[in-house]
Amino acid sequence: MSSEKPTLYTFVLLNRFTMMPFASAIEPLRLANRAAGRTLYEWRLVGPGGESATCSNGARLILDGGLDVEPRGHEFVIVCGGIEVAAEATKPVLAFLRRMARGAGGMGAFCTGAWVLAKAGLLDGRKATIHWEYHDGFAEEFPEVDLFRSVFVDDGNRITAAGGTSAIDLMLHLIAEDHGDPLATEVADQLLHTGIRTGQDDQRLSxxxxxxxxxxxxxxxxxxxxxxxxxxxxxxxxxxxxxxxxxxxxxxxxxxxxxxxxxxxxxxxxxxxxxxxxxxxxxxxxxxxxxxxxxxxxxxxxxxxxxxxxxxxxxxxxxx
CATH class of the missing domain: 1.10.10.60 (Homeodomain-like)
Incomplete structure (x- = not known):
């Protein structure tokens, strides 16, 4: 994506999405802007209903819009999933993601959001990851997806992070690609994130x-x-x-x-x-x-x- 204008991240917050990976993604973007002294990244929060989204811990976030927002070319659309994710793969959500995929610069997912992205057919023939607890079920349900057990996968205009703090590692990876390793390192220092993982690192403990x-x-x-x-x-x-x-x-x-x-x-x-x-x-x-x-x-x-x-x-x- 171009570094001449801010990159937009549209976070699609599904019902009962997991807070940790969402927060682990948006904070590196904020800190990158702060460290650079200018707006490198922008974000907006959307979801079904367009008013608010409730995450799995009960907290509620105010949304910037619903499923009628329009895609922008310099944008990554990130699906944030959580518990009982199969129920969130509704026809309106799937139609929205397919429409966004036609106009956005890239699509991605955190935690179980990959399930919904795959259900929309947007991971067919692509590399991806999902939280280890859902790995086996995902592999059986979507054999056309090249599934990995790594903390994150960057497959060009398809990015996925397994959940938890893995979104920090993915965003640091993307910040480094966009604006260089020194900025990503400074953001990691601000986050007290001393062990930056790569796409080759496994999700689970040994x-x-x-x-x-x-x-x-x-x-x-x-x-x-x-x-x-x-x-x-x-x-x-x-x-x-x-x-x-x-x-x-x-x-x-x-x-x-x-x-x-x-x-x-x-x-x-x-x-x-x-x-x-x-x-x-x-x-x-x-x-x-x-x-x-x-x-x-x-x-x-x-x-x-x-x-x-x-x-x-x-x-x-x-x-x-």
Whole structure:
């Protein structure tokens, strides 16, 4: 985008959008203007209804307009999503995004906003990211999108940030592209953001940090489990590939995680299944197969043992 006139960011605030990524994006823009001593960036807030938007923490923001605003060529339109995002992908919202895409300089999304952007067909054949909690459901729902687990993705005129503070890293990246690294560094200093992440950085904490254990072989086995949920690998094969016996693998898991490798693997697969139940319209049998269960009945039995409810009842009473 041209640096001769201010770049406009239009934030589309969907109902129950997440505050953190929105604030993490707008503050770097404000600070860039302050550090430069001139207006490099402008922004406007729009959303359904055109009056106010309520975020997931209950706070309300006054909007600058509704879904009738016109696109501008020097503009990025950013969809800010949050909880129960599938319900926000209404026909008016999708029509608005498609219209804006025809006239704006670029489109983007924060957190679950990528779901709505994909539903509008605006991420087909493009690289993107979404919050890790929604990654599996998104991948099943939109196979035409080249999905990454990184904190943000810059695919030219399509930009996405996974949520939380990842929007800070994306905006610093864009500020550096627009006006140079020194300005981006100054903005980062003002934000006390000492570790600037790139598009290659993963969203989630490392496996050792997540499980609270630093053991190379245990980490290796868990990484293989997480990468093979649809076609589970037997404990014997996992042990052999890690250079140990099945008994050694059992002892390793029981010592550090207080459960067997089989139990840990099952809990991981069921966790993924639960996300797919809540976030997609996939059938129960499709979810069962996607999580390594040979039949819906076996899946239902294991699910009930873990969560105290069947997948069918969970979907009937749960929220997306």
């Amino acid at each position: 496996i050792p940090t997540r499980i609270g254990v630093r053991h190379p072989r245990l980490t290796e086995v868990i990484a293989r489990m997480e990468a093979n949920l649809e076609e589970p690998i037997s404990p014997a094969q996992l042990a052999a590939d890690a250079g140990m016996s099945t008994r050694q693998l059992e002892r390793l898991f029981r010592r550090y995680l207080k459960r067997s490798p089989k139990r840990y693997y099952m809990e991981t697969r069921l966790g993924r299944a639960r996300k797919l139940l809540m976030q997609t319209e996939l059938s129960i049998i499709e979810i069962a197969l996607a999580c390594g269960f040979s039949s819906p009945s076996h899946f239902s039995k294991c699910y009930r043992a873990q969560y105290g409810s069947t997948p069918y009842r969970e979907r009937g009473t749960g929220s997306a």
